[in-house]
Amino acid sequence: MDKQAKIYVAGHRGMVGSAICRYLQGQGYSNLLLAGRETLDLCRQAEVEQFVAQHAPEYVIIAAARVGGIHANSTYPAEFIRDNIQIATNLVDASYRAKVKKVLFLGSSCIYPKLAPQPMTEDCLLTGALEPTNQWYAIAKIAGIKLCQAYREQYGFNAISAMPTNLYGPEDNFHDLNAHVIPALIARFHQAKLAGQPSVMAWGTGSPRREFLHVDDLAEAVIHLLDHYEGGQQVNVGTGQDVTIKHLTELVAQTVGYMGEIVWDSSKPDGTPRKLLDISKIEALGWSPKIDLAQGLQGAYQWYLDHIDAVRMR
Ligand SMILES: NC(=O)C1=CN([C@@H]2O[C@H](COP(=O)(O)OP(=O)(O)OC[C@H]3O[C@@H](n4cnc5c(N)ncnc54)[C@H](OP(=O)(O)O)[C@@H]3O)[C@@H](O)[C@H]2O)C=CC1
Numbered sequence: 516m517d518k519q520a521k522i523y524v525a526g527h528r529g530m531v532g533s534a535i536c537r538y539l540q541g542q543g544y545s546n547l548l549l550a551g552r553e554t555l556d557l558c559r560q561a562e563v564e565q566f567v568a569q570h571a572p573e574y575v576i577i578a579a580a581r582v583g584g585i586h587a588n589s590t591y592p593a594e595f596i597r598d599n600i601q602i603a604t605n606l607v608d609a610s611y612r613a614k615v616k617k618v619l620f621l622g623s624s625c626i627y628p629k630l631a632p633q634p635m636t637e638d639c640l641l642t643g644a645l646e647p648t649n650q651w652y653a654i655a656k657i658a659g660i661k662l663c664q665a666y667r668e669q670y671g672f673n674a675i676s677a678m679p680t681n682l683y684g685p686e687d688n689f690h691d692l693n694a695h696v697i698p699a700l701i702a703r704f705h706q707a708k709l710a711g712q713p714s715v716m717a718w719g720t721g722s723p724r725r726e727f728l729h730v731d732d733l734a735e736a737v738i739h740l741l742d743h744y745e746g747g748q749q750v751n752v753g754t755g756q757d758v759t760i761k762h763l764t765e766l767v768a769q770t771v772g773y774m775g776e777i778v779w780d781s782s783k784p785d786g787t788p789r790k791l792l793d794i795s796k797i798e799a800l801g802w803s804p805k806i807d808l809a810q811g812l813q814g815a816y817q818w819y820l821d822h823i824d825a826v827r828m829r
Pocket residue numbers: 525526527528529530531532551552555556557558577578579580581582598602621622623624678679680681682683686687688695
């Protein structure tokens with residue numbers, strides 16, 4: 516992309532959106548179009564169409580979504596399916612009508628079947644039943660992928676999709692119930708350390724496996740795909756390695772310096788037993804992850820400490 520190109524980062528205040536903005540600014544892109552929810556509710560079609568037509572960005576990155584961990588997904592199904600279908604539809608259609616050069620839509624690894632063979636390639640989409648806890652969000656994300664494919668097929672519109680694995684890093688949501696596992700545990704272990712709590716509760720059995728990619732690696736992958744990928748099929752973005760939630764929990768406790776006991780609350784859901792992405796497609800395009808989990812967790816905890824009075828908890 517030309518460094519002067521006007522790039523609209525939808526959801527720029529979120530964990531992914533802010534990482535993409537940091538990366539773009541670091542690379543010398545100076546013409547970013549940004550609008551917070553108070554300026555533009557992306558669920559309002561007419562407002563989105565008017566905004567994109569008026570500002571005429573050349574590129575649009577859809578990093579806005581209703582996002583949350585396993586508890587939030589299963590507690591707010593209507594919001595997760597409604598908001599995410601509306602955001603994707605409104606932004607892809609408005610971008611097409613405003614003759615945007617290229618759109619990148621962000622989905623998630625939860626779009627793949629609960630029991631898909633691991634590691635999961637892009638071809639296993641829609642080959643089996645979804646994980647019930649996040650089926651609502653997954654259906655909305657699959658709809659977003661199909662929307663991009665349909666606009667490419669019917670109108671020749673240049674929309675691509677990236678499917679990241681579980682992400683973590685700066686500007687994450689640290690809400691104890693609605694957050695994803697890493698920020699939830701960072702905050703819980705930190706508070707337990709300060710309070711001298713003898714034990715900390717983690718959810719489920721600890722036996723599921725997850726792959727964790729630092730959001731700065733994802734940001735680089737997103738721009739790499741905008742520069743090097745033109746296809747209709749979604750592209751997986753991950754590390755190609757996974758760990759058990761038990762190992763992750765011990766790693767977070769060690770990173771925070773919490774020495775007490777970890778107790779498992781088996782009344783909480785485990786979710787998908789495993790969701791490891793096959794990343795050979797994006798590696799063949801010349802991208803690979805750089806931040807390993809131990810190093811990334813150190814940085815995430817330090818960011819939490821540096822921003823503890825202002826972290827997002829929603
Ligand atoms: N976090 C993860 O582990 C993963 C995330 N992803 C994908 O990455 C993308 C971003 O996720 P992430 O950064 O973690 O999420 P965040 O919740 O951190 O950021 C989402 C952003 O979207 C904005 N937003 C949501 N709804 C609206 C709306 N109606 N109008 C305007 N803005 C809105 C939010 O604004 P506000 O701050 O005002 O609420 C927020 O800035 C999503 O598409 C998600 O599916 C994919 C895989 C894993």
